[in-house]
Amino acid sequence: MTSQWEAALEALRNGECVAVLDGEEREGETDLFFPAASLSPASLRLLRTQAGGEMYMSVGHEVASAFGLPYIGNVLALTEVSAKFPVFQYMEKSKGEMCQGSCSVGVSLDHRTTKTGAPDVERSYTCRRLAELFQEVKEMETSVDASQRRFGEEFHTPGHIFLCVENGKGLSVRTGHTELSIALANAAGVTPVMVGCVMLSNDGDDFGALRPAPARAWAASRNIPFLTGSEIVKHVLG
Numbered sequence: 530m531t532s533q534w535e536a537a538l539e540a541l542r543n544g545e546c547v548a549v550l551d552g553e554e555r556e557g558e559t560d561l562f563f564p565a566a567s568l569s570p571a572s573l574r575l576l577r578t579q580a581g582g583e584m585y586m587s588v589g590h591e592v593a594s595a596f597g598l599p600y601i602g603n604v605l606a607l608t609e610v611s612a613k614f615p616v617f618q619y620m621e622k623s624k625g626e627m628c629q630g631s632c633s634v635g636v637s638l639d640h641r642t643t644k645t646g647a648p649d650v651e652r653s654y655t656c657r658r659l660a661e662l663f664q665e666v667k668e669m670e671t672s673v674d675a676s677q678r679r680f681g682e683e684f685h686t687p688g689h690i691f692l693c694v695e696n697g698k699g700l701s702v703r704t705g706h707t708e709l710s711i712a713l714a715n716a717a718g719v720t721p722v723m724v725g726c727v728m729l730s731n732d733g734d735d736f737g738a739l740r741p742a743p744a745r746a747w748a749a750s751r752n753i754p755f756l757t758g759s760e761i762v763k764h765v766l767g
């Protein structure tokens with residue numbers, strides 16, 4: 530029988546969905562993921578209608594490095610920013626990349642050719658294009674400077690997809706959905722850019738995140754591979 534791990538890698542190679550529960554001790558949330566490189570508008574619709582939470586694009590550390598993409602918390606923590614916009618002196622900011630909270634968040638963006646950036650057809654194009662552009666600059670061994678310029682020619686910020694940036698040491702220091710999804714992409718051999726969305730409850734008075742048991746049952750009913758954070762860590766780090 531195929532294991533959930535093998536099924537997940539196969540699904541990603543085929544551009545299909547996988548479900549990842551980070552862990553009860555962490556968020557205790559299940560996020561659905563598709564590989565960005567082959568993301569279709571229909572896949573994006575599935576994330577929006579079946580998961581329903583915030584949609585984001587996890588980018589591997591090498592992708593962020595290739596384009597010089599920062600963590601937004603580090604940008605907002607700059608003294609120049611607080612001097613000009615004093616509210617940022619007072620707001621708590623996730624700095625660095627190692628905390629388990631929302632510190633992996635980067636900038637938001639849209640592809641420049643989109644009209645508003647919001648529809649499924651436009652958001653999926655934004656995601657696909659980022660993954661494609663990374664492959665292009667990687668294969669051509671483009672300098673960081675030239676890669677950043679190409680990135681700027683294609684994307685504007687702010688936009689309708691926010692980035693989550695993998696830390697440089699991966700799962701050994703952080704086991705967020707950001708690192709878990711990129712570890713899966715690397716294991717599957719697909720471009721390390723993944724599009725994720727957290728599953729929320731649609732059940733009566735429960736306005737929280739979808740609990741692990743119904744999330745697992747939903748995935749099983751659709752033949753979508755379901756993995757926990759600890760299973761992924763075990764497979765990747767041994």
Ligand SMILES: O=C(CO)[C@H](O)[C@H](O)COP(=O)(O)O
Pocket residue numbers: 551556558560582583584585629630631632633693704705706707708727
């Ligand atoms: O909850 C989420 C989105 O709404 C995601 O889990 C989050 O954005 C990814 O971050 P992390 O790596 O901290 O899990």
